[in-house]
Amino acid sequence: MMFSRKKKSKQDDAFDTLETLDIGPEDDSFSDSETDGKKAKKKLPAWVIIPVIVVLAGGAFGLSVLTGGSDNSSGGTALQVTEVTRGSVEEVYNATGTIESENTKTYYSPVTAPIKECNAVVGQPVKKGDLLISFDTTNLERDNQQAQLNLQSSLNSSRAAKAQNAQAIEAANAASAQAAEQANALAEEVNTLAAQVDAANAQYQANLEAAGQQAQANETLRQQLETTITENEKIITANQSLIDSTDAGYAGKRADYDAAVALPEDQRTEEQKNLIRVFEAYDAAVAARDAAQAAVNDAQKQLDAIQDPDVDDAGYAELKAQYDAKYAEWQAAYQAAGAPSSATGMTDAEFDNLAISDNLAELAALTPEELLEKGKEGMKADMDGVIASVDPLQTNTAAQGAALFTIASTEKTRVKIEISPDDYADMKIGATAQITVGDNTYEGTLTNVDKIAVQDANGSPVIGAQIHINDPDENICIGATAKIRMTVSEADNVLIVPTEVVNASTDGDFVYIIEDGVVKERPVTLGTASATHVEIVEGLEEGDMVVNDMSADIQEGMRAVAQPETSSQDSE
Secondary structure (H helix, E strand, O other), X not given: OOOOOOOOOOOHHHHOOOOOOOOOOOOOOOOHHHHXXXXXXXXXXXXXXXXXXXXXXXXXXXXOOOOOOEEEOOOEEEEEEEEOEEEEEEEEEEEEEEEEEOOEEEEEOOOOEXXXXXXXXXXXXXXXXXXXXXXXXXXXXOOOHXXXXXXXXXXXXXXXXXXXXXXXXXHHHHHHHHHHHHXXXXXXXXXXXXXXXXXXXXXXXXXXHHHHHHHHHHHHHHHHHHHHHHHHHHHHHHHHHHHHHHHHHOOOOHHHHHHHHHOOXXXXXXXXXXXXXXXXXXXXXXXXXXXXXXXXXXXXXXXXXXXXXXXOOOOHHHHHHHHHHHXXXXXXXXXXXXXXXXXOOOOHHHHHHHHHHHHHHHHHOOOHHHHHHHHHHOEEOOOOEEEEEEOHHHOOEEOOOOEEEEEEEOOOEEEEEEXXXXXXXXXXXXXXEEEEEOOEEEEEEEEEEEEEEEEOOOOOEEEEEEEEEOOOOOOOOOOOEEEEEEEEEEEEEEEEEEHHXXXXXXXXXXXXXXXXXXXEEEEOEEEEEOXXXXXXXXXXXXXXXXXXXOOOOOOOOOEEEEEOOOOHHHHO
């Protein structure tokens, strides 16, 4: 689902895979559409994120589209508006996964003997104590003396290998301890340099701030001086124009002016009086021009003298370089202290092989009476579960130590899902989930999220996660597909608006409002969002009316009239 505005919001890519859930009584089922969303930026395996909106009781949310684009002669275009209300926004994570057992056990034959009866069938549910394999014990009577000797030899070799491995581990631990000691010594130097770097950086930042303040003061002074120069240059230009016109029109008449000034005022002719006014204005213009020029010269001198200060980094760059070098040295020592040594002996696989060898030797060392007893006992399930596999090669005659069948426990089960790396941060261990398998619903808990991404069949990176099924019952089917519904984010009693009213520009998210009959853009800060509604963190107040008209071409500055909602009762 995408916004309907011409300007695509930055939330669009996320909303492309979002849907709205209708919250109704006892409705916990999933529809097929809940996992089929449009392809978003994130390649999601078989699931989508579905945020859900729950509107608080008593708050009528939104105004439906009644009219769009109609012209109102009294005030402009009539536009649908919707009210900012309070509600709860819930972001729900939906996924599809596979049910698997948390505990599987492979059963090995204790004897080499024909199988009399095999009750292990793949997919068959079993209970603890059920007899699954019975043996023909006819040939189990034999001498086991040689097996006892073989056991002792095998155990001796195993003990020697383990002792050698222990010595290797001890040597590796000693090397690691030495490296740790070196790392601790370097850590003290790193911490000392870190404190010096912090102090230098603090001084550097203070110098930067002081220089910035001085530069700001200089800029203010520059603007003032430039304004003084500009204003006085206007005065010079205006007065120079008067001076030039007087020089042109009254050249050589300064003597006449002096003679007119010497006469008593009552003896002056109108021509002489006018001449006096002209030259008095001329002299005033000269004085004003000269004063303005002096002001320009002084301001320019001050302007040329302004210098922005240099910033002293207080040795920060040099100290930071020393710190980085010492930190790298410490990090190498630290990694050396914690790194496994090549001399640590056997691998896990080698240990496993030793265990298998010991098991076979112990089985081989059984006395004829013990072998006969185990043959008579047969093989029983020691837990409730389902038969996960049966070795078809062992169904006629069992070989001692060979795997016969595997039971997957149904008492401890989980759902394995795959998540996109984009959703990794939303996965909180301990989060509760609703698990739907067919017509049955179970509660679950998120117990593990892998720390590494792998590629799925489509080549997209995915991260594995497991959800423990809290109370599995006999309806649990190992290997079946399960649907997961898990709340990952909630916002209660917050301001909300329909998602379609939010627009985006290069400057950020905004909505349209109508003020004094004119459409205006109102910047907003968004929070938790669903497919239908979004939280408004900043920019709007409860009760504000925002434009929600999908039929009109809305532009900032257009004349408009708010068109409120008409209730269904009114329409009837």
